[in-house]
Amino acid sequence: MQKYWILSLALCSAPLVSAQSLMVTSFDSIAYVNSHNGIQASAHISVKNTSASVKDYRLLRSRIGTTGLVDSNYFCWDLCYPIWVNQSQGTVTIAPGATANDFSGYAYVRDTSANGQDSIWYTFVNTSDANDSLQVMVVYAFNRYVSNSESSLPLLSVYPQPALAGQRIYGIPTDALKLEWMDLAGRVHQVITQNDGSITAPSAQGIWILRAYFQNGIRTTRVLLR
Known part of the structure; x- marks a missing residue:
């Protein structure tokens, strides 16, 4: 979720x-x-x-x-x-x-x-x-008890989770203008501007942050790669 x-x-x-x-x-x-x-x-x-x-x-x-x-x-x-x-x-x-x-x-x-x-x-x-x-x-x-407001941004609910390093991941909203793979230190390793609803995961295993840019904001999610 x-x-x-x-x-x-x-x-x-x-x-x-x-x-x-x-x-x-x-x-x-x-x-x-x-x-x-x-x-x-x-x-x-x-x-x-x-x-x-x-x-x-x-x-x-x-x-x-x-x-x-x-x-x-x-x-x-x-x-x-x-x-x-x-x-x-x-x-x-x-x-x-x-x-x-x-x-x-x-x-x-x-x-x-x-x-x-x-x-x-x-x-x-x-x-x-x-x-x-x-x-x-x-x-x-x-x-930990505060309610989180619903956002007008599309959900970034990718699958499979966990995924295999280097494999294709799906569930990317097609209206995302730009996608970025970041490590946990905040370093951007890859920028993707062509979006068909899927993205190739980084080749290194571990926890990665996928950041998606939309017309009205930014959404991020964590992806575990094995």
Whole structure:
């Protein structure tokens, strides 16, 4: 059964540091992940370049909360980066007046009895001007009793489960625009843009994350390969 989660972005208390050229255009207000049956919480933030010139931005994971609830996390910007990398190696270029939807942040459920919340602070920085930055605090809340809201996104319920490494996996919604295979550290190993409702599994055994991009959002699921 597809596992659902909801993420909390508490931007109302997120400090903005000299945000001359960037502004947040879309985000979720507040929500929770069910720690009993969820896999990970995912955050998506869209930012707009409000200046009159093209700018390149890197991303910093500038601070992590101290409760331990979000110690297992990763983020994606130009690439996906595991917990031991706090700054993107590359940048995302945003044209004047354009909006970038490249950011996503993730926190894994580490304890099925987890009950509480913690935060991660992310900072978007103009590579040409370190004082031109935007900091956003993302709150990940864990509760094993909270109800998960139904999503308008298609279900990502693939089969067979578990599957054999390298074999074909089915159940991919045909309206998925892009598919990605990621390892548990958040590294993207394969990107697929042609979708016929099935996908070839990675050749390595273990637990993999399949991420599907839709017109109105992103869905992920865990796949066990033997």
